[in-house]
Amino acid sequence: MNNGSHSKGAAEKEAATDESKREKRYNWSQMDLEEMASIYWADMAPKRRREGFDEDRDVPSYEWLTDYGFSGIAYALREHHDLTPRQFFVNVVGLGDGEDPDEWVWGIDHQPTVDALDSYLRTLGTLGKRTDSTVETHRTRLTKWVRTYRDLHGTDALLASLDDVSNQPREMNRCYAVLEVFDNELSTNRSKLEYLTVIQSWYQYLFGHQYARYNPLSQVQNDIGWEAEESDPSALSPAQVRRIYTEVSDPEEELLVVALAGWGLRPSEVASLHNQQVVLDGDDPHLSFGDGERKNGPGEVTLMYGVNLLTDRVDTLADRQKWNGHLFPSRSSSTGHISVSTVRRRFKRVADRADVIVDGDTPTPKMGRRFWYSVYQEAVSEVAAGLEGVAADQGSSSVDVVMRNYLSEEQLRQARRERMQERLAEAFVG
Structure with a gap:
């Protein structure tokens, strides 16, 4: 009698799990980090809350992600953003109790480029008076930029070609090739333009603070065909x-x-x-x-x-x-x-x-x-x-x-x- 009841309960749980996996299909590889974070708050957090978790602090385990059909996020984070799920949920979504699962890893070894990235973010937060969330947004988008550049061109020395103006045509082509990857990977023009704004800001910083002799993206607005979709932002009635x-x-x-x-x-x-x-x-x-x-x-x-x-x-x-x-x-x-x-x-x-x-x-x-x-x-x-x-x-x-x-x-x-x-x-x- 008990065994039958137990088997029935297990079957119901398994059926519920299968149903949860069929709820939605997410194209994680086509999302940027902000889009992934929005999926957490829209779809994961309500489930976490109903199960008694504190959705503002408790980091989902891989087992939980798998049980509810979200396991694909782990692959996309690893392959496209070089992040573990825990790093994503703590550093990007903002879960946890102020913990730092790992020191932020840019994923590149060229120290002058790392120093220039860190200097830009410090300036953005101190002299620029930007909020912590804005600085983190710039950090994640710049991380995608430098890692894509590294994977595409086989070098992480992004500053190496910026000290000689004669390199400008070749470096422009390299940067445009990275933008082509973004064009294919990011799902909306809005996301593409948001990334581009951050990347342009960094290169302008490099040029203005003598890290670079030229800005390889100075003509990008004239050359690129991304346009923001026109839509009125929704408001509550x-x-x-x-x-x-x-x-x-x-x-x-x-x-x-x-x-x-x-x-x-x-x-x-x-x-x-x-x-x-x-x-x-x-x-x-x-x-x-x-x-x-x-x-x-x-x-x-x-x-x-x-x-x-x-x-x-x-x-x-x-x-x-x-x-x-x-x-x-x-x-x-x-x-x-x-x-x-x-x-x-x-x-x-x-x-x-x-x-x-x-x-x-x-x-x-x-x-x-x-x-x-x-x-x-x-x-x-x-x-x-x-x-x-x-x-x-x-x-x-x-x-x-x-x-x-x-x-x-x-x-x-x-x-x-x-x-x-x-x-x-x-x-x-x-």
Whole structure:
């Protein structure tokens, strides 16, 4: 009786495993590292969570990958990126507890080239003020470049031919040959252009800092035929924001959703948000960012919704004996705050509970930021539309003339703020 029951259970488990293997077919060899990481968060992480794993920390074993039909990633990582699965899940995806499974290995032996790569990344992170995630993205893409160059041309001395201008035609051909490999291996023009941007930046650094006498990719924009696909980025709708917001389970989760969709912050800005950036005095509550701290964004972010949540969060954390000032602190992280991957995981967890789907998949934190910008554009348009009658009464040629000559910047700002507050209240409260 027991043996039969055991056999039946084993058979059911085996059938479930076989079914999991048939769920999807992944063309791992055609993916870059970021695309592989997105597969982890979209398809692997939910399975890990359902089995009781901490999907933000626990690194999948090879056995688990095999059982669930993901074993092909190991081959692609080894053959195309010279990485082990553990290196990928820790260094690229961001799992683990701040561990470093191996010192980063470029996969080349030419020390001057390695030194130039390391120098570029240090400059990018210190003087360039780029985030850790940006530096890691550059690192992984440069790694693919130098290893492909090595495999294709039989040498890892990428700097050797850059000290003599007479070598430029031959070196250009070598670099273009590597780009042809990228053209065949990467699945989308977007991925190809993202890699190209990083490679161009490195060669420009080499030329500007006297590592090279010329830039072999100086004409690549004129020669290459990659064009970005034109598509509007997806954004959450007000109804979807409301559904997600109603599914938050604690004040920390609530603040995270508001910071993304109600303040329009980037995931990295949410992760590292600090009490020193919070300005609640006076009639203009806002977050303050240092010079150059925000890429393509203002140094201040006006808080038009959720100020009470922020105040409560600060008060709660201030009662802790050892608070480091971060609004999303983490004792296990060397930075003192949660990681971007944790922001992504927590947001997607709430979206999963709300059963919200965008473009056939669970929405990402960036879609919350895009919601904020779409709502802001609508608020600006409404303010302009409200002045059309004034423009007609004044005989002005356009609303812009009224806005410029009859209203102060403070009046316009207040009008935009009121419209924005109404829009956000509709989305979060209904």
